[in-house]
Amino acid sequence: MIAESRYDKTDRNSILGHALLLLGKSISELYPNIGTHSGKGSLGQIVEEKHFDYHPNSLSQPDFPEAGVELKCTPMKTLSNGNTVSKERLVLNIINYEKEGSTSFETSSFWQKNKFLLLMFYLYEQGLKPEEMFFSIIRYWDFPQEDLKIIIDDWNIIIKKIRDGKADTLSEGDTLFLGACMKGSAAGAELRKQFVKNAPEAQQRAYSLKSIYLNHIIVDSILNSTVINVSLDKKKKFEIIRKCEKIREESSNAIKSINEYKEGETFEDAIINKFVPYYNKSISEIQAMIGRNISLSAKDFAYSVARLILDVKTKKIAEFEKAGVILKTIQLENNGRLKESMSFKNINYLEIIKENVWEDSYWYSVISSRFLFVVFQKGENKNPILKKVFFWGMPVSDYVESQRYWNDTRNKIVDGDFSHFLKSTENNISHVRPKGKNSNDLTEDANGTMQRKYCYWFNRRYILSILENNGIFTE
DNA sequence: GCATGATCATGC
DNA sequence: GCATGATCATGC
Numbered sequence: 001m002i003a004e005s006r007y008d009k010t011d012r013n014s015i016l017g018h019a020l021l022l023l024g025k026s027i028s029e030l031y032p033n034i035g036t037h038s039g040k041g042s043l044g045q046i047v048e049e050k051h052f053d054y055h056p057n058s059l060s061q062p063d064f065p066e067a068g069v070e071l072k073c074t075p076m077k078t079l080s081n082g083n084t085v086s087k088e089r090l091v092l093n094i095i096n097y098e099k100e101g102s103t104s105f106e107t108s109s110f111w112q113k114n115k116f117l118l119l120m121f122y123l124y125e126q127g128l129k130p131e132e133m134f135f136s137i138i139r140y141w142d143f144p145q146e147d148l149k150i151i152i153d154d155w156n157i158i159i160k161k162i163r164d165g166k167a168d169t170l171s172e173g174d175t176l177f178l179g180a181c182m183k184g185s186a187a188g189a190e191l192r193k194q195f196v197k198n199a200p201e202a203q204q205r206a207y208s209l210k211s212i213y214l215n216h217i218i219v220d221s222i223l224n225s226t227v228i229n230v231s232l233d234k235k236k237k238f239e240i241i242r243k244c245e246k247i248r249e250e251s252s253n254a255i256k257s258i259n260e261y262k263e264g265e266t267f268e269d270a271i272i273n274k275f276v277p278y279y280n281k282s283i284s285e286i287q288a289m290i291g292r293n294i295s296l297s298a299k300d301f302a303y304s305v306a307r308l309i310l311d312v313k314t315k316k317i318a319e320f321e322k323a324g325v326i327l328k329t330i331q332l333e334n335n336g337r338l339k340e341s342m343s344f345k346n347i348n349y350l351e352i353i354k355e356n357v358w359e360d361s362y363w364y365s366v367i368s369s370r371f372l373f374v375v376f377q378k379g380e381n382k383n384p385i386l387k388k389v390f391f392w393g394m395p396v397s398d399y400v401e402s403q404r405y406w407n408d409t410r411n412k413i414v415d416g417d418f419s420h421f422l423k424s425t426e427n428n429i430s431h432v433r434p435k436g437k438n439s440n441d442l443t444e445d446a447n448g449t450m451q452r453k454y455c456y457w458f459n460r461r462y463i464l465s466i467l468e469n470n471g472i473f474t475e
Numbered sequence: 476g477c478a479t480g481a482t483c484a485t486g487c
Numbered sequence: 488g489c490a491t492g493a494t495c496a497t498g499c
Binding site: 295297298299300301304337339341423424425431433434435436437438439441459460 | 476477478479480481482483484485
Binding site for chain 1: 489490491492493494495
């Protein structure tokens with residue numbers, strides 16, 4: 001009651017001003033007398049109830065209907081390298097498949113409720129209660145046109161599955177910025193009716209902003225910290241700004257190039273079309289066509305060729321990083337056989353043990369990404385030929401097996417057991433294998449013990465099945 | 476032929 | 488110096 005009189009909930013300036021009272025503070029700092037609210041209730045609920053004196057509802061309208069503002073609290077975390085990133089996707093409203101199927105983007109529940117967000121980022125720290133975590137970035141977010149183009153593409157992908165009665169096959173790997181994430185106690189436990197009457201009931205899902213997109217907002221906020229309200233200690237802020245400046249330059253270029261595609265063409269079409277002129281060409285022909293020569297002596301030469309085709313000079317492909325797409329090359333033998341499994345990053349022993357929730361883990365972020373597979377086949381004289389390029393997302397039906405793999409790996413690292421990781425014969429999708437400079441290349445685990453470096457892999461057989469499902473038949 | 480341990484060139 | 492995207496090498 002008192003709180004309500006302190007701001008005008010019909011006025012955007014007034015709402016933001018009231019939100020900003022929490023900048024650089026925690027709830028318990030601002031309200032020492034509210035006591036602790038055990039267990040239940042995320043920080044978002046506490047903020048709505050205690051700070052805004054507003055009672056959460058599940059209406060299709062934004063939280064502040066007159067002002068058209070939807071309030072969201074979302075955590076950031078600091079990585080061991082010092083970078084500050086989004087801790088998890090931002091979950092928005094639940095999708096009612098039956099109703100959503102007949103909406104347009106404009107009238108969709110996503111857009112009706114979330115078109116103008118008041119974002120309150122807080123710094124998550126293990127061991128703190130929600131009300132003790134402090135708010136570092138508080139700002140409005142009005143989706144920029146260039147981002148919206150991709151979000152509308154994403155929405156169209158989601159809505160197509162819903163309209164086709166295939167909501168049971170929705171996956172976070174389908175899309176780039178806007179996701180349809182699982183929502184509910186346990187996977188498969190909360191099912192909902194579909195838009196198509198006789199379709200099987202589907203896992204309940206909610207719209208979400210993917211972490212990759214939230215990172216973009218975080219970078220934007222820190223770089224614009226004179227106008228956006230960011231509270232971080234000065235030294236840290238300076239460090240982050242230096243890191244961010246480069247990222248911003250890259251990501252604005254990336255957004256530009258993502259948006260270069262024509263009307264009616266999706267981001268993915270545009271990327272594939274960049275490769276099509278080089279189909280069935282050898283890497284030396286490709287270099288000649290492009291008029292640039294690159295070093296082919298490293299083991300990742302196929303990756304270099306792919307970067308050449310995409311016209312990306314840096315090792316990281318900002319365009320893809322921003323979109324959360326993972327580029328992987330596959331090399332087939334002369335006779336079409338596949339020899340190798342596919343490696344990913346080294347396992348960060350300090351981070352994985354902090355991953356308490358599967359959906360927030362590094363490995364989940366990988367398997368729920370969009371992949372761009374670039375397939376070469378060895379030709380004459382070690383001169384591989386570009387065979388095909390395709391986008392792929394892991395089917396949701398494979399998530400359980402991936403979770404089992406992550407869980408097993410994580411448990412073993414927690415226990416300090418580095419000798420019994422899952423082999424490719426023990427998991428249908430992935431295994432763990434060494435990756436280092438040599439067998440003496442060690443790194444410290446959480447117990448302070450030096451350990452061999454291992455990394456995440458996709459099994460050879462799993463890659464084979466992906467190839468077959470995409471029309472590439474191997475011997 | 477395949478699984479798995481070992482290692483490489485590169486760029487930041 | 489080291490993580491990364493990979494392939495090489497060995498043994499069954």
